[in-house]
Amino acid sequence: MPLVTFAPQLQRHVPCPPQQVPAGSLDTVLRTAFMAAPMIERYVLDEQGAVRKHVAVFVNNEMIAKRNDLSQPLTDSDAVWVIQALSGG
């Protein structure tokens, strides 16, 4: 099952340890992971369902290209990293 990890800087606000969730689309995987700490969803996604502009989501070693497209399928061996985007500093 994909492993989802939230950055320590994000967990300062909402604790949510790394977790494995069933495979599916990136959107499904993230939303399943959010269920462990529901408040974290609004830290990662805005109210339109897009990844916040200063948050970066990586699948394995590649950052997703579009903030509003989370449709890519994930396999059991994938790892998802949600980190703060180090925008400009």
Place this chain on the structure above:
Amino acid sequence: MTMATLLLATRKGVFVVERSPVSGWAVIGHHFQGDAVTRVFADPRDGAWYAALRHGHYGVKLQKSLDRGASWTEIPAPAFPKKPEHDPWANDETPWTVELVWALAPGAVNEPGVLWAGCMPAAVFRSGDGGASWQLCESFWLDERRRAWMGGGNDYPGMHSVCVDPRDSRHVTVAISCGGVWTTHDAGAKWELIGKGLEAPYTPPDLAFDPNVQDVHSISACAAEPDVIWAQHHCGVYRSVDGGVNFTRLPAPMPGDFGFVIVADPANPLRAWVVPAVSDANRYAIDGAMCVCRTDDGGQTWRQFRSGLPQHHAYHLVYRHGLALAPATGGERTLAMASTTGGVWISDDAGEAWSTLDASLPPVAAVTWSV
């Protein structure tokens, strides 16, 4: 002499300030260390504290404390509904994401739990349950006239002022930079653009008096006579005696009538305070010397007060929520003022003389009092 608690919303958290009979004013608490707080609000009805946070990475959050900061709980922040995929709003260039909670105001005494929030992009939300949920005033958000609004120093227009009429809590008046003054008489179901007489001379001439384009920096209503509303506009100071339907430009305070904050005396409809600054392009105290101006005659004349305020190389700016009058049971008038350079000052004589509370706090967005 007030013993109320002062709350400061700063770039690096909420600071709690109290006065000790022995040692005077001092910071006694610091919450959300390092996090930007755009507004703090103490509900006079139940004592609850609210803090609006703006995380650089993670968006706008609201925190609430029922025990004066001993513990905080995150509550839902105002949020827009899903942006439509069809016209007329599918291609709206204003994002449907709340980027700033800029105004928080209580409903009437007889409607506990009712709160109003003004946001950026400019929208107004109402809560009926102490912030556990928020409802967007859709008719306001979907008014086509907002397409003509501009951001005033920000990317998007924002609502910074919400005034609830103490005579009728269904009557709420709000102000937007840049989008004029609006009012509702039915608790937000329908909104009316008011603010005739405001002038924006920097716009194309035919638009100069269009109420919909006015850059109102802040408004403040007199609690004792709520039809008296003061406005610090981008281009001068104004006063209305009919609830903001019409405004009259006032003689300019010396040394200038540009600024952000205006505070009405809740008991005296003839008295208000402003804090002059140079201009939009040069946001600091005129001549690098801070002063507070007060009128006691409805804005016909102004007195300027400098005692205790820095007068040399003082490049402070007081934002629109950076001056607040303490709640008073008698005639005392204690004011707190704070700046973008982290200066905080207190006056116990209606703004005539000031003492420095701190000179090196983080940039202050807002000050408020808690009883």
